[in-house]
Amino acid sequence: MSRSQRGEVEPFHVMEVVKAAAERQRTHGDAIALCVGQPGTPAPAAVLTAAAAALSEQQLGYTEAAGEWALRERIARHYADSYGVGVDPSDVVVTTGSSGGFLLTLLAGFDPGDPVAMTRPGYPAYRNDILSLGCRLVELAVGEQTRYQPTVAMLEALPEVPAGLVLASPSNPTGTIIDADELAAIAGWCAAHECLLISDEIYHGISYGRRCASARQFGTASVVVGSLSKYHSMTGWRLGWLLLPEQLRRPVELLQGNLAICAPALSQAAAPAAFDASATTELDGHVARYARNRDLLLRRLPELGITSFAPPDGAFYAYCDVGHLTDDSRRWCYQVLEHTGVALAPGIDFDTIDGHRKVRVSFCGDTTELDEAIDRLVGYLGSCRPAGHNQPTDRQRRRQLS
Numbered sequence: 357m358s359r360s361q362r363g364e365v366e367p368f369h370v371m372e373v374v375k376a377a378a379e380r381q382r383t384h385g386d387a388i389a390l391c392v393g394q395p396g397t398p399a400p401a402a403v404l405t406a407a408a409a410a411l412s413e414q415q416l417g418y419t420e421a422a423g424e425w426a427l428r429e430r431i432a433r434h435y436a437d438s439y440g441v442g443v444d445p446s447d448v449v450v451t452t453g454s455s456g457g458f459l460l461t462l463l464a465g466f467d468p469g470d471p472v473a474m475t476r477p478g479y480p481a482y483r484n485d486i487l488s489l490g491c492r493l494v495e496l497a498v499g500e501q502t503r504y505q506p507t508v509a510m511l512e513a514l515p516e517v518p519a520g521l522v523l524a525s526p527s528n529p530t531g532t533i534i535d536a537d538e539l540a541a542i543a544g545w546c547a548a549h550e551c552l553l554i555s556d557e558i559y560h561g562i563s564y565g566r567r568c569a570s571a572r573q574f575g576t577a578s579v580v581v582g583s584l585s586k587y588h589s590m591t592g593w594r595l596g597w598l599l600l601p602e603q604l605r606r607p608v609e610l611l612q613g614n615l616a617i618c619a620p621a622l623s624q625a626a627a628p629a630a631f632d633a634s635a636t637t638e639l640d641g642h643v644a645r646y647a648r649n650r651d652l653l654l655r656r657l658p659e660l661g662i663t664s665f666a667p668p669d670g671a672f673y674a675y676c677d678v679g680h681l682t683d684d685s686r687r688w689c690y691q692v693l694e695h696t697g698v699a700l701a702p703g704i705d706f707d708t709i710d711g712h713r714k715v716r717v718s719f720c721g722d723t724t725e726l727d728e729a730i731d732r733l734v735g736y737l738g739s740c741r742p743a744g745h746n747q748p749t750d751r752q753r754r755r756q757l758s
């Protein structure tokens with residue numbers, strides 16, 4: 357029993373599956389993790405070189421709460437280069453992953469009881485953090501019709517104007533990208549209604565044809581959330597950032613100073629190199645692999661009877677309907693892990709109402725492993741069916757685990 361209401365937070369189920377997959381790896385040595393949004397590659401070489409130099413040459417003590425100025429300048433320049441928008445380095449606060457930035461934004465932006473909207477399905481830590489801080493969760497049920505993204509019409513239909521709206525594009529779990537026009541309209545609506553738009557853009561750079569717009573292109577009233585975790589393949593470096601509207605800069609800086617003091621100094625010292633041209637070439641190579649993995653997965657999902665999934669425009673997830681296999685996605689994911697060693701993320705993490713019939717498959721790992729994982733799943737599902745129905749092929753049987 358928790359001592360506080362804040363501690364009575366739902367688990368981030370993906371992290372629970374990650375724990376179970378690590379246990380499976382220890383006991384069987386055969387786990388394939390398709391449950392987590394973690395690129396299977398290290399940080400770019402330029403970052404590793406910069407980190408090595410920083411380790412030998414710098415003190416690496418605390419930095420300013422808002423982050424090293426040189427890094428804030430580099431991040432500001434990234435917005436000019438990538439989106440053609442001017443950002444002042446003082447608009448940027450460097451955070452411990454975007455997760456740290458999101459928490460600072462919630463703390464600085466809202467009081468307990470304030471209604472904060474987000475999509476369902478959506479990123480679970482957002483829902484859990486909003487609730488843990490005592491804000492009121494307003495869920496916008498989204499689906500295929502709007503590419504799993506919110507619209508102004510949905511906001512207009514709410515009984516009250518929310519104090520905030522969290523939007524992620526590309527989204528997790530669906531990978532869908534919001535149209536630039538709709539993002540512009542939402543940014544305008546939020547500014548006009550004093551609703552703080554929090555635009556999670558941490559998957560920018562990973563897309564398969566559709567362009568990602570930044571909320572920053574449509575004014576300075578929104579909070580833009582960025583991170584080195586995904587495109588830059590640096591999850592464990594815990595380095596993210598916020599672009600903040602003027603009125604939130606000082607409160608966020610004060611909260612950061614009190615809660616974390618600063619983001620990790622080694623990561624800050626190495627981070628500017630993540631934007632070097634050589635890093636971009638390396639990272640675009642990873643995106644090309646994600647694209648191949650995506651093609652492979654979409655081609656093979658029907659072998660699992662999965663024909664309905666959100667269009668993965670970006671990020672590296674397929675959010676799939678497995679209603680023909682289960683109405684308890686959490687239990688099913690653990691069964692699948694036990695029988696195949698393949699770890700999948702249960703849909704209930706992202707959608708507490710309709711997620712029982714959904715799973716999220718992450719395709720940012722190794723292509724051969726992904727193929728192997730699908731073989732195992734095909735074999736497992738075949739073994740669950742009555743004899744004579746879609747028996748696994750010999751190749752699949754050979755590769756199937758006992």
Ligand SMILES: Cc1ncc(COP(=O)(O)O)c(C=O)c1O
Nearest residue numbers: 393453454455479524528583585
């Ligand atoms: C939509 C979204 N936002 C934020 C995060 C947190 O990422 P990080 O704290 O590593 O920047 C994640 C991680 O998976 C995510 O999917």
